[in-house]
Amino acid sequence: MRFFATAAKGTEPALRDELRELRLPSVRADRGGVHFEGDMGHAARACVWSRIAVRVLAHVTAFEARDGEALYEGVRAVDWTDWVTDRTTVAVRATCRSSQLTHSQFVAQKTKDAVVDTVRDRLGARPSVDREDPDIGIAVHLAKDTATIYLDVGGQSLHERGWRAFAGEAPLRETLAAAILRLSGWDRKRPLVDPMCGAGTVAIEAIAWARKLAPGLAHARFGFERWASHDTTERKAMADLRAAAKAEALPHGPMVIGSDVSPRVLELAERNARAAGVLGDDFRLERRDVRGLGPTHPPGFVVTNPPYGERLDGDFALYDGMAHAFRSLRDHTLAILAGSPAIGQAMRRRPDRYWQLYNGPLECRLLVYEIP
Numbered sequence: 252m253r254f255f256a257t258a259a260k261g262t263e264p265a266l267r268d269e270l271r272e273l274r275l276p277s278v279r280a281d282r283g284g285v286h287f288e289g290d291m292g293h294a295a296r297a298c299v300w301s302r303i304a305v306r307v308l309a310h311v312t313a314f315e316a317r318d319g320e321a322l323y324e325g326v327r328a329v330d331w332t333d334w335v336t337d338r339t340t341v342a343v344r345a346t347c348r349s350s351q352l353t354h355s356q357f358v359a360q361k362t363k364d365a366v367v368d369t370v371r372d373r374l375g376a377r378p379s380v381d382r383e384d385p386d387i388g389i390a391v392h393l394a395k396d397t398a399t400i401y402l403d404v405g406g407q408s409l410h411e412r413g414w415r416a417f418a419g420e421a422p423l424r425e426t427l428a429a430a431i432l433r434l435s436g437w438d439r440k441r442p443l444v445d446p447m448c449g450a451g452t453v454a455i456e457a458i459a460w461a462r463k464l465a466p467g468l469a470h471a472r473f474g475f476e477r478w479a480s481h482d483t484t485e486r487k488a489m490a491d492l493r494a495a496a497k498a499e500a501l502p503h504g505p506m507v508i509g510s511d512v513s514p515r516v517l518e519l520a521e522r523n524a525r526a527a528g529v530l531g532d533d534f535r536l537e538r539r540d541v542r543g544l545g546p547t548h549p550p551g552f553v554v555t556n557p558p559y560g561e562r563l564d565g566d567f568a569l570y571d572g573m574a575h576a577f578r579s580l581r582d583h584t585l586a587i588l589a590g591s592p593a594i595g596q597a598m599r600r601r602p603d604r605y606w607q608l609y610n611g612p613l614e615c616r617l618l619v620y621e622i623p
Contacts, residue, residue, distance in 0.1 A: 254294050255401065256304040257284040261608035262430035266303040269433060273300055291475060292488060294404045299467035299496050302429035302460060304409050308390055308401035309475075316398040317351050319361050325398060326365035330373075334402060334478040335387050337376035341366060342385035347393045362391050362400070386477040406474020412459075413469030414527035417450055417519035423556050423588075425466070427610060428456040434606055434617055435554050435586035440505055442551030446541040446576075448509030451520030453554055455527050458534045461504030465496035503533050506547070510539040542572035550582035556610075559590035570597035578622065585620040594618070 258266040260283070267280040270287055273296055277288040284304075287293065297307050314325035335341060343366070345358040352358055363380065366389065371377040378387075388403030410426040431453065437443060439461040445453045459466070467473070475481060476489060509524075511517050517536055524530050544553070557573065574597035577585050589595050590613050595602070602618040609615065 252288065252290060252294070253310040254287050254289070254297070254404070255281075255284050255308045255310065256287065256297055256301065257306045257308065258303055259305065259424070259427050259430065259609060261606055262303055262427065262434075264606075265430040265433040266301070269301060269303050270297065273297065291404075291485060292492075294475070295473070295489060295492055298405045298409065298470070298473050299465050299492055301409065302456065302466050303426050303433070305426055306390075306409060307404040309404050311400040311402055313397060313399040315396055316393060317396045319352065319357065322352065322358065322361050322393075322398055323365045326362050326400060327369055329369070329400070331366050331369045332373050332479070334480055335366065335370050335378055336479050337370060337374045337378055339386040339477065339479065340379045340381035340384075341387045341389060342380060342382045343389045343391060345391040345393065348395075350393045350396045352393055352396075358391055358393055358398075362389065386474075388474055402475070402478075404473065404475045405470070406472075406477065407470070409467065409470075411469065412466050412527065414455070415450070415452065415523050416526060417522050422450065423452045423610065425452060425456055427608070428452045428556075429460065430608070431556075431586060431588055431617055432457055432460060432554060435552060435619060436584060437552045437554065437586075441549065442506040442508070442547040444508045444510070444544070444547060444551065444553050445555045446510050446539065446544045446553065447555045447557055447573075448511050448520055448536070449516050449556070451509050451523045451536065453556065454507050454509030454520070454534070454536075455524055455529055457554070458504050458507040458529045459527065461507070462501045462529070463499045464529075465499070468493060468496055503531070505551075506533055506535070508535045508537065508547075510537045510541075510544075512538065512540045514538060541569075542576050544576040544580070546580050546583060550580070552584045552586065553577065553580065554586045556588040557590075557594055559594065567593055567597075570594055574598045577620070580622050583622050585618075585622065587618045587620075588615050589618050590615045 263280045275287040279286045316322040343359040343363045345355040367377040390401040392399045606617045
């Protein structure tokens with residue numbers, strides 16, 4: 252089978268490296284995500300262990316679809332009863348790019364009609380539609396008049412870890428935070444500090460990654476576990492995979508510190524950390540102004556998402572003070588998600604490496620500095 256793991260724009264290289272680390276076959280980065288091959292066991296492993304993938308999709312078919320009729324017939328050619336019964340619910344989402352069919356809602360509706368008509372013809376009854384919590388999620392990607400049909404293996408966005416009830420004013424998705432940590436070059440051994448931690452997303456993702464806490468364990472059931480094809484053998488395999496993931500968790504990791512000047516957001520961060528189960532001797536939250544940041548012992552990493560632009564009001568005096576504190580951290584590595592050019596300008600030197608990323612719709616740069 253062929254699969255496609257989607258990722259936030261710009262994080263594809265981080266996801267590629269992560270899936271290779273998970274020993275998935277034929278991993279290849281592409282626009283918007285990463286391809287891999289294998290069986291449902293490989294896809295399940297990606298759902299349980301990937302910190303960066305947003306969704307894992309199973310390739311069903313691809314065909315030319317210049318109009319609604321061609322789209323309908325192409326979807327009808329698939330035997331959907333391999334996954335769908337008259338008792339399951341379905342939902343379809345679609346994207347369109349550079350095609351004669353330009354309305355994603357029309358494409359989704361036409362695809363849904365073809366699926367339920369196929370099931371009705373073969374089983375005598377139509378499945379129902381449930382847009383909130385479907386048993387079967389179907390994704391249609393229409394590009395240059397070619398429709399590619401996928402099944403959503405995870406069933407919902409994998410960024411949901413089950414612990415972030417308190418997001419703060421400028422939420423950073425967990426999947427993006429995980430990608431930033433990997434791109435920073437952190438080895439999961441040296442200390443790590445987020446001196447503007449907000450609701451704690453970067454710091455919590457860091458300690459969870461270091462302790463090998465599988466993010467997918469927060470999901471009681473993935474999408475493919477509701478497919479008609481999910482049999483007794485696959486159910487046992489999933490139980491074994493979850494048990495093995497729990498057994499891999501480590502009791503301790505390197506020191507991870509989240510700090511912020513605001514007592515209110517630190518309270519949110521503590522609630523999130525408690526819900527994530529990461530509070531401990533190796534994870535600390537403290538109140539501190541970033542301009543008073545000192546070195547870690549031994550020298551470690553600073554990974555942070557400063558306030559900027561549309562999400563929070565950036566203060567140029569804050570940037571100057573922040574940069575002054577950062578430049579004094581000898582033998583440390585800094586990774587700064589900069590949503591404003593003023594952040595990079597305040598550092599007064601070129602980054603050693605950078606990546607163009609997107610925090611939602613906002614174009615950012617992840618600036619990485621090695622302080623000599």
